[in-house]
Amino acid sequence: MFDGAPRVTSAPTDFADEVQALNSLIGSRRVAEPELRGVKKPGRLRRSRSSRDWLSIGAAALAVVSVVSASTLVGISVASASPASDALNTLTANEAVLANSIERVNSSISALEQSRQTAKSDAEALAAPLASLAQIAEIPAVATAETARQALLAEIDGVQMPDQLAAYRRPAIDGDSLESVGTAIDLVDTRTREAQEASAQLDDLRTTLEKTVQPFEDAVAGVGRELPAVATTLVTENDLADETLRTNVTSLAARVATVESHTSPSAISDFVNAVAALKTGQRTAEIEEADRQAAAEAERRRQQELQRQQQLREQQQQQEQQPQPSTPPASPAPSQPAPDPVESTPEPSQPSTDPGTGTGTGTGTGTGTGTGTIIGQ
Numbered sequence: 001m002f003d004g005a006p007r008v009t010s011a012p013t014d015f016a017d018e019v020q021a022l023n024s025l026i027g028s029r030r031v032a033e034p035e036l037r038g039v040k041k042p043g044r045l046r047r048s049r050s051s052r053d054w055l056s057i058g059a060a061a062l063a064v065v066s067v068v069s070a071s072t073l074v075g076i077s078v079a080s081a082s083p084a085s086d087a088l089n090t091l092t093a094n095e096a097v098l099a100n101s102i103e104r105v106n107s108s109i110s111a112l113e114q115s116r117q118t119a120k121s122d123a124e125a126l127a128a129p130l131a132s133l134a135q136i137a138e139i140p141a142v143a144t145a146e147t148a149r150q151a152l153l154a155e156i157d158g159v160q161m162p163d164q165l166a167a168y169r170r171p172a173i174d175g176d177s178l179e180s181v182g183t184a185i186d187l188v189d190t191r192t193r194e195a196q197e198a199s200a201q202l203d204d205l206r207t208t209l210e211k212t213v214q215p216f217e218d219a220v221a222g223v224g225r226e227l228p229a230v231a232t233t234l235v236t237e238n239d240l241a242d243e244t245l246r247t248n249v250t251s252l253a254a255r256v257a258t259v260e261s262h263t264s265p266s267a268i269s270d271f272v273n274a275v276a277a278l279k280t281g282q283r284t285a286e287i288e289e290a291d292r293q294a295a296a297e298a299e300r301r302r303q304q305e306l307q308r309q310q311q312l313r314e315q316q317q318q319q320e321q322q323p324q325p326s327t328p329p330a331s332p333a334p335s336q337p338a339p340d341p342v343e344s345t346p347e348p349s350q351p352s353t354d355p356g357t358g359t360g361t362g363t364g365t366g367t368g369t370g371t372g373t374i375i376g377q
Contacts, residue, residue: 137233
């Protein structure tokens with residue numbers, strides 16, 4: 001057919017028959033434009049707040065291109081002298097639509113995977129800040145946030161992401177054969193349905209993850225709403241800390257509670273670090289205050305000791321200035337009562353053989369004792 005010989009134009013009735021044959025061959029093989037769902041730019045997983053976005057507009061535009069390319073096939077066939085050539089043009093148009101669909105689905109897979117990894121990273125990074133908050137004060141929302149965090153991680157780990165779609169490559173065909181071109185169109189149709197199915201699967205995965213991410217974000221936001229009251233209590237309890245430290249705790253609590261960064265680990269970590277600095281400042285101030293009190297007590301005792309020693313010196317000086325009294329004479333020892341005199345019993349006289357006369361006298365003196373002599377002759 002494409003041997004370089006002059007083209008032979010068939011009679012009108014024969015050409016109409018070829019157009020009818022072409023339409024019956026490829027009519028069922030026209031590729032419907034895929035509905036590419038779930039193709040979104042990379043970012044955090046969020047609940048959709050609008051049903052219309054740039055992807056929907058892009059998909060609609062692709063649908064228009066596909067429909068136009070398919071609907072004009074008959075017109076092209078009528079205006080062309082070669083039905084096989086017209087079928088080849090249709091195949092080329094449908095391949096362009098398929099290539100665009102594959103590119104968008106693969107971009108959607110990459111975007112969802114990035115969003116999944118971002119959500120997982122945020123959840124993992126919040127483990128330590130939430131645990132630190134639980135130690136700082138009793139905050140009921142912290143337990144709720146921790147439960148939601150673990151549920152999110154479990155859901156993320158359970159997600160099976162689809163593989164990237166393989167790029168389409170046209171197989172070897174006979175461009176002069178309507179049957180060969182029609183088979184290629186069937187292949188394009190099959191690959192396009194695969195792209196549609198992958199797009200629908202991605203959309204379902206995104207919806208599932210968003211349903212888990214949203215409660216987690218709401219729970220963390222609840223923690224942020226409770227932080228200002230917690231900060232007020234902490235500042236009151238740590239009133240000896242520097243004013244700058246107390247102000248920092250209050251301002252960071254307000255920031256976590258009012259801006260979207262409450263879903264970011266860094267915001268809560270900054271508040272936790274500020275509270276740690278506040279308590280360190282309080283302990284330092286307490287130590288300094290204790291040292292001042294100890295020094296004041298030591299000084300007070302030193303002054304008391306000085307006063308006591310001064311009083312002792314004054315008392316000693318007063319005693320030295322007073323006259324010393326004379327020593328009184330010693331009192332005589334009391335006399336012992338004299339014992340009763342003992343009467344001596346005269347010995348019985350022995351009869352003298354010598355007659356004679358005699359006289360006798362006796363005297364006695366004594367103090368306490370008595371003696372006596374008897375002289376007899």
